[in-house]
Amino acid sequence: MGEGPTITTIAARAGVSIASVSRVLNGLPTRQETVHKVLSAAEELGYVPNSVARSLKSRRTNQIAFAMADIANPVYLAMVREIQPVLKAAGYRLVLHSTDADVGDEIGVLRSLGERYVDGLIMIPLRVTEELVKAIAAARAPVVVIGSVPDGLRVDNVRTDSRTGLRLALDHLHGLGRSRIGFVNGPLDTVPGAARGAAYADGLAALGLPYQPELVETGDFYRAEGAEAVRRLLDRAPDIDALMCANDLIALGALHVLRRAGRRVPEDVAVAGMDDIDLAADAWPAVTSVSLGSAERGRAAAQLLLDRLHDAGRPPQVVTVRPRLVVRASTVGEEPR
Amino acid sequence: MGEGPTITTIAARAGVSIASVSRVLNGLPTRQETVHKVLSAAEELGYVPNSVARSLKSRRTNQIAFAMADIANPVYLAMVREIQPVLKAAGYRLVLHSTDADVGDEIGVLRSLGERYVDGLIMIPLRVTEELVKAIAAARAPVVVIGSVPDGLRVDNVRTDSRTGLRLALDHLHGLGRSRIGFVNGPLDTVPGAARGAAYADGLAALGLPYQPELVETGDFYRAEGAEAVRRLLDRAPDIDALMCANDLIALGALHVLRRAGRRVPEDVAVAGMDDIDLAADAWPAVTSVSLGSAERGRAAAQLLLDRLHDAGRPPQVVTVRPRLVVRASTVGEEPR
DNA sequence: TTGTATGCGTTATCAC
DNA sequence: GTGATAACGCATACAA
Numbered sequence: 093m094g095e096g097p098t099i100t101t102i103a104a105r106a107g108v109s110i111a112s113v114s115r116v117l118n119g120l121p122t123r124q125e126t127v128h129k130v131l132s133a134a135e136e137l138g139y140v141p142n143s144v145a146r147s148l149k150s151r152r153t154n155q156i157a158f159a160m161a162d163i164a165n166p167v168y169l170a171m172v173r174e175i176q177p178v179l180k181a182a183g184y185r186l187v188l189h190s191t192d193a194d195v196g197d198e199i200g201v202l203r204s205l206g207e208r209y210v211d212g213l214i215m216i217p218l219r220v221t222e223e224l225v226k227a228i229a230a231a232r233a234p235v236v237v238i239g240s241v242p243d244g245l246r247v248d249n250v251r252t253d254s255r256t257g258l259r260l261a262l263d264h265l266h267g268l269g270r271s272r273i274g275f276v277n278g279p280l281d282t283v284p285g286a287a288r289g290a291a292y293a294d295g296l297a298a299l300g301l302p303y304q305p306e307l308v309e310t311g312d313f314y315r316a317e318g319a320e321a322v323r324r325l326l327d328r329a330p331d332i333d334a335l336m337c338a339n340d341l342i343a344l345g346a347l348h349v350l351r352r353a354g355r356r357v358p359e360d361v362a363v364a365g366m367d368d369i370d371l372a373a374d375a376w377p378a379v380t381s382v383s384l385g386s387a388e389r390g391r392a393a394a395q396l397l398l399d400r401l402h403d404a405g406r407p408p409q410v411v412t413v414r415p416r417l418v419v420r421a422s423t424v425g426e427e428p429r
Numbered sequence: 430m431g432e433g434p435t436i437t438t439i440a441a442r443a444g445v446s447i448a449s450v451s452r453v454l455n456g457l458p459t460r461q462e463t464v465h466k467v468l469s470a471a472e473e474l475g476y477v478p479n480s481v482a483r484s485l486k487s488r489r490t491n492q493i494a495f496a497m498a499d500i501a502n503p504v505y506l507a508m509v510r511e512i513q514p515v516l517k518a519a520g521y522r523l524v525l526h527s528t529d530a531d532v533g534d535e536i537g538v539l540r541s542l543g544e545r546y547v548d549g550l551i552m553i554p555l556r557v558t559e560e561l562v563k564a565i566a567a568a569r570a571p572v573v574v575i576g577s578v579p580d581g582l583r584v585d586n587v588r589t590d591s592r593t594g595l596r597l598a599l600d601h602l603h604g605l606g607r608s609r610i611g612f613v614n615g616p617l618d619t620v621p622g623a624a625r626g627a628a629y630a631d632g633l634a635a636l637g638l639p640y641q642p643e644l645v646e647t648g649d650f651y652r653a654e655g656a657e658a659v660r661r662l663l664d665r666a667p668d669i670d671a672l673m674c675a676n677d678l679i680a681l682g683a684l685h686v687l688r689r690a691g692r693r694v695p696e697d698v699a700v701a702g703m704d705d706i707d708l709a710a711d712a713w714p715a716v717t718s719v720s721l722g723s724a725e726r727g728r729a730a731a732q733l734l735l736d737r738l739h740d741a742g743r744p745p746q747v748v749t750v751r752p753r754l755v756v757r758a759s760t761v762g763e764e765p766r
Numbered sequence: 767t768t769g770t771a772t773g774c775g776t777t778a779t780c781a782c
Numbered sequence: 783g784t785g786a787t788a789a790c791g792c793a794t795a796c797a798a
Contacts, residue, residue, distance in 0.1 A: 445784080445785085446784065446785045446786070447785090447786095448784070448785055448786075448787090449783085449784060449785075452783090452784085458783075459783070459784085460783055460784085463783080463784080482790090484790095485790050485791065485792090486789080486790050487790085488790075545791095
């Protein structure tokens with residue numbers, strides 16, 4: 093853990109000026125002999141350029157931040173997994189922020205962009221408040237938002253269409269002959285909660301099914317809370333023949349509760365989820381799910397940010413990822429098709 | 430995304446020198462009037478200190494790196510989850526490195542410490558080669574290693590005792606009357622693979638059970654590869670009455686394979702895993718697992734690094750986390766005790 | 767081709 | 783208490 097050599101050290105060792113050292117290190121035209129002297133001095137001393145000094149000079153940090161509510165959420169995890177290699181390949185490091193879904197915290201991250209420790213930020217806010225929108229607009233570095241944002245906001249944006257996605261699942265369930273389709277949602281004051289709640293109502297209407305409030309329950313987007321909500325729903329409406337879950341974690345909780353209640357899946361109750369996380373495919377029975385392209389959205393966001401860093405002037409881009417239904421045993425049984 | 434104000438801007442605005450601005454911003458004794466002028470100028474201009482310049486001067490970045498093979502591995506994920514808040518509370522940002530279990534990549538991370546973009550590194554190497562050990566010894570910033578390291582290496586270290594842990598599970602299975610206990614391991618050239626393989630042999634010996642090579646199968650520490658290995662093992666030794674899995678992902682794969690094969694868990698085959706990841710508790714049946722305190726190890730590593738940054742001179746510390754058996758349905762059935 | 771000098775934005779050491 | 787000034791390590795305009 094010795095002292096770090098600097099270009100000054102090397103210059104002294106090689107008997108040249110720091111300018112020459114810098115030139116050699118940056119591959120600028122230099123006499124062969126000088127190149128050799130500098131390189132061997134650098135080699136001997138184990139020189140590594142100081143990225144902080146370089147950043148101060150260049151005004152670039154080669155770091156990008158990603159801010160999400162909770163890394164343990166499989167959806168965000170899938171995104172990190174995709175974002176990381178894209179950034180790495182482009183020479184950027186990843187700085188991770190967990191905000192615990194706290195808007196204040198997210199705004200804090202946006203403000204901290206003024207500290208210039210990253211070149212840009214990818215964020216996926218759960219609740220888009222007016223203050224958050226203002227903070228995004230006032231951000232001191234390029235921002236890419238994953239998720240819906242107000243129309244007026246000029247920002248690079250990756251979104252999906254959970255409304256259409258949820259309808260795919262409802263159509264599928266209805267096509268299987270199910271008509272009493274329960275719905276378990278997450279908090280209504282979150283972006284996905286609000287969107288999916290509305291989509292459920294829309295979807296039923298499109299199918300000519302009545303909207304029955306007793307078939308709807310609200311919990312949270314986690315397994316345990318989802319299971320609780322499913323339990324409540326099942327108590328109130330034991331005759332449902334299908335369960336649409338606002339995300340896969342809720343669906344996993346539902347499988348558990350239904351099994352305990354002695355209800356067969358899918359014979360008695362068909363279960364569908366959303367997000368298509370890995371766990372959905374691995375569950376038993378495997379869970380039919382609406383893929384919202386988490387991986388794809390992560391990659392797109394990273395690419396959008398890289399493009400933006402390359403061309404600061406271009407107009408804000410919006411990338412939309414199309415939802416896709418992945419049919420598995422939880423709706424069609426063990427032997428599909 | 431306007432230009433960022435600097436202390437020079439503020440100094441001009443407030444009509445004072447940059448030295449005074451810096452003093453006020455850092456809370457050094459200053460006349461009230463000056464304080465006021467500076468603060469209001471800073472406020473009006475939306476000043477945010479440049480962390481890069483600050484780092485260059487202070488030689489501290491307030492960033493810490495965490496390097497692991499794959500963030501999608503539940504064990505590492507659990508660690509990140511614990512490390513992040515500890516660092517955050519101490520005012521550090523987290524830089525994430527995924528190395529894909531590539532030793533060269535890990536060595537690259539160690540070398541990059543010379544760039545001074547972080548104040549320290551927490552790493553969890555899968556394969557501890559001689560070259561890696563050298564790189565750790567030569568690291569230009571404090572390093573905390575999670576996992577076993579050679580005795581001679583002077584480095585802060587968090588470890589656990591998977592040997593004892595695995596024996597806890599074997600004792601438990603044996604106590605349940607099982608004697609043909611299969612073992613499914615990960616790659617033998619990894620630190621955990623080697624340790625757990627040896628521990629299985631030891632544990633059997635301690636129980637007076639014979640070591641039977643046909644009961645041992647090697648795959649990888651993932652669900653799919655684990656399932657494959659279990660399948661092979663089951664073909665070769667269909668009469669096993671228990672299955673010890675080198676980690677929980679393998680155990681989850683085992684549940685799947687056993688179910689397909691029509692074997693009841695735990696009536697026909699008791700299954701135990703290792704790591705006690707969240708999925709183990711959520712599976713069906715819930716998986717008995719040896720907790721190696723992933724969360725605790727993550728926290729300890731973060732704390733060790735913070736302590737080291739606070740006191741560079743102290744001797745290297747070793748924290749050992751004691752393994753603990755968590756008994757669940759996969760060995761004792763639905764109604765424990 | 768090479769060296770000198772300056773600036774990136776801060777902090778800190780001096781005189782005043 | 784305050785202001786000029788020198789670092790921190792690097793890149794570069796300019797002069798030689």
